[in-house]
Amino acid sequence: MTFLLAHLGPTGTYAESAAIAWATHLKHQTQEEVCLLPCASIAQTLRMAAEQQVDFAVVPVENSIEGSVTVTLDTLWQLDSLRVQQALVLPISHALLSCAPTLQYVQTVYSHPQALAQCQGWLEKNLPTVQLVPANSTTEALQFLSTDETVAAIASQRAAELYNLPVLVHPINDHPDNCTRFWVLSLKPLSVGSHTSLAFSLPANVPGALVKPLQLFAKRGINLSRIESRPTKRSLGEYVFFIDFESSIAMDSVRSVLEELQNCTETLKVFGSYNISFVDSTKT
Template identity: 55%
Template sequence: MTMIAYLGPAGTFTEMAALRYLQLKYPDLEHYPSRMCPYPTISQAIKAAENGEVEIAVVPIENSIQGGVTMTLDSLWQSELLQIQQAIVLPIAHALITRAEKLTDIKTVYSHPQGLAQCQQWLDQHLPTVQQIATDSTTEGLHTVAEDITAAAIASERAAEIYNLPILEFPINDQPDNFTRFLVLGRTATTTQGTHSSLAFSLKRNMPGALVKPLLVFADRQINLSRIESRPTKRSLGEYIFFIDIDAPIDDPNFYEALQELQSVTENLKILGSYEVC
């Protein structure tokens, strides 16, 4: 059975995505053995897969409300070995977990920055004076909630069940259609025939039209880009790495030609994988 690293502890939405991956990979099993390895940060989970401590890392990459997960993007660019093997999309519904009997008793709210951001309007309306404390995962603050009746955490219903804590309000996310896309990362690519592909590149020079040339490579071949996002190179202000998702497999002849031309108009080019979205 595959060993899986994920952003823990138990009860996070990333754990739910990892369990979904196991269900898809081993559909005939009724109970999954304890092969789930929680890590306190996204980067540590990714490093565990890169170093061979586990076979797979499952990490969040993009939320439909708050956009890309920067720690995952940065870690993907820095990784020399990992490839995207699959993408999993899950609906996200947040719960306010607390032992407080009413909202006015709450003084602090804990959650991952994404969790706080996805519930920001609700917090502004119902808990405008409460201190918001960012944590490395949605479940990290639940230990404080168990001990402090004035504390609350934004996490999943599953987390409340695991830690035996009451839910005061559900759902509290600002948008009902809230989805997060997770990536399954491994040291080897499983396919070149997936429905989607991802790549990243940096540019040779920061000058007018520098980004247009790589984009025209795809436009000229009628290849659809489903997502583009930038992150700083961390070398110099104004220099960026661009992450692109493409609705085509790597072994598509048209896409292969585009990759050959793309090498001539970029500084560094990384193929992150070709995969199915489930």
């Protein structure tokens, strides 16, 4: 059999690098073939897995500089069927790609808004007068580069190799510890790992409603590693709360919290209990 694996495309994105790392692991574990399928958006990537058109979806969930990838959280809350099987942490190192002989030629820089934000300091210092143009992915704008010496794009070194484009400067990200956490999701049942992620909504218009769920974690000493509010999209001030904690759902204390959470939340969804692995980006 062949495993199908969906990721945000086109070829050359950081999401593809994470997908390659998971494909390599999967091949090694199962001795089966793995085929990668680039998708047009994160929402589409997730829907492909939810509708059983692929076996796995690999999507970014959080960047160390720019924070949550909110479309991932919102779509998972709606889909309700996918479970996190594994987290992958990928180091992000941005390069400035251009056919310009020197920086002085560059007048316009294209990239995904997150990549532009992650290089903001470098751009202000080295290219203070250029026009910054947002694109739908780090690789989308590369098509303009070969014909125009005044244009540059921010993407990975891997994208430069794939599309045969020159790297003018590397690295250009403001923070050297830039990395992105990806989730590998599938329709398989909950697994058991060292980290757990869940989300819940609260009964509307009940004052003090968030106190109770937080008390459940606090009184058992379970440390929340991340907590994030996302709007329910009904009215301002109504939220879904996304929570990560560094404990396995196999622990008795976590099981008790989950049981009691049922009583003080409106809807509770456990996304998964999973392990985290770190990707060596030089091998992808």
